[in-house]
Amino acid sequence: MRRTVPLVITLIVGTVLIVAEFVPHKPFGNLGDKFSMYFDIIAVFAFILGGGNLVRVHITKISRKKADWPFSAVTLAGFALVLAAGLFKIGNPGGIRGDVAVVGSLFNDLYIFIFTPLQASMFALLAFYVGSASYRAFRAKTVEATILLVAAFVILLGRTPFGLWLTGGFTGSWEFLQVPNLANWIMDVPNLAGQRAIMIGIALGVISMSLRIILGVERTYLGQDND
Template sequence: MKRQVPVLITFIVGTVLILSVFFPPAERLGEDFSIFFDIIAVFAFFLGGGNLLRIHFGKVYQKREDWGFSIVTLCGFAIMMMAGLFKLWNPGGIAADVAAPGSLFQLMYDWIFNPLGASMYSLLAFYVASASYRAFRAKNIDATILLIAAFVILLGRTPLGMYVTSWVPESFSILQIPNLAIWIMVSPNLAGQRAIMIGIALGVVSMSLRLILGVERTYLGVDNE
C-alpha cells in the first residue's frame, strides 16, 4: 500500500500522458491531467504555507534565537493572505481579479514583494562582480576564452563598446564590439547552449522513463514514515 500504489499511480499517469500524444481521443485526458496537476500544485503551495507557519510559530513559542523576526514573517504572511483571500480594498469586489489595481494585494505586491525581490537579486550584482574579480584569471586557455567572451558580451551591451569601435569601417563591422557580442550570442554561444540542451533532454527522457517504469523510487522517501 505504501510503496506499490504510488508506483502504480506514477506508471498509469505517465503512460496515459505519453499515449495521449499518439491517440487523439486520449488527448483531452492529457489536458485534464495537466489541470489536475495544477490543482494539486495549489495544495502544495498550501502545504508549504502550513509548514512555514508551523516552523515560525514553533520558533516564537519556544523563543528560539531571532524569534522576533519570525513574528515579522507571520505578520507579513497573515496580512498578504487576508489581502489576497478576502480581496481587501479591491475596487471590483469578489468578482474582480485578485491583483486588480488599487487592491491591497496589488499594493503589497508593488511596494513590498516586488522591491524586496528586485533588491535581493540586484544585490547579487555586487557579489558576482567581486567573485569575478577574484575568479577571472587568464590562467589557461579555457579560462582566457571564458574571460574574453564575458568581457565582449559585457562591453557589447554598453555604450562604451559602441564608442570604442565606432571607427571600424562597415566592411569590417563584425569587429565592432556590439556586432561581435551579437555574433558570439548567435553562433558559438548557441552551439554550446544547444549541446547542453540536447544533453539535458536525453537526461530528462531517461529519468522520466525510469520514474514511469518504477526503476527510480527515491521520491517515495524511506519506509519508516
C-alpha cells in the same frame, strides 16, 4: 500500500500520458491538457502545504523562543497581511468579484511596494556578489577560463553604449569588429552551438530519468519507509 500504490499511480499516469501523445483520439485525446490542469491544481495545494509548514515552523520557533525568534513574528505578520489582502480582496475596487491583482487593491499595493522591492533588491544584491565571485573564479589562469572571461566581457561591453563608442571607428568591411556586432555573433553562432549541445544533453537526461521514474527504477521521490 505505502510504496506499491504510489509506484502504480506513477506507472499508470506516466504511461497514459505517453500513449495520449501518440493516440490523439478518445479516451486519450486531451488527457495531456486535463492532467496538466490537475497538476496545476495540486500545485496550489502544495503552496497551501508550504504556507502551513511555514506557519508551523515559525510558531514553534516563537513558542520555544529560539534564536532570532522576533524575526519569525515578522514572517508571520507579513504572511497574514498579504494572505488576508489576497484572499479577502481587501480594498479591491471591484469588491470580491474584482480581479485579485487589480490596480488600486491592497494586494496590488503590497505586491508593488513590498514584494517587488524585496525581490528586485535581493536579485540586484547578487550583482555585487557575482562581480566579486567572478573576479576570484575567473582569473585567467587557464585557456578555458580566459575564453569564458573574454566571451563574458564582449557580451557585457556589447550590450552597453560604451562598447559602440569604443569601437565605433571600425566601419565598412571592418564593421564586424564593432563590439556590439561581435557580441551578436557570439550569441548567434558559438553560443547557439553550445546551447544546442546542452539542450540535447539535457533532453537525453530528462527522457532517461522519466523512463526510470515511470518504470519504477527511480524511487527516491518516495522518501524513506518511515516517512
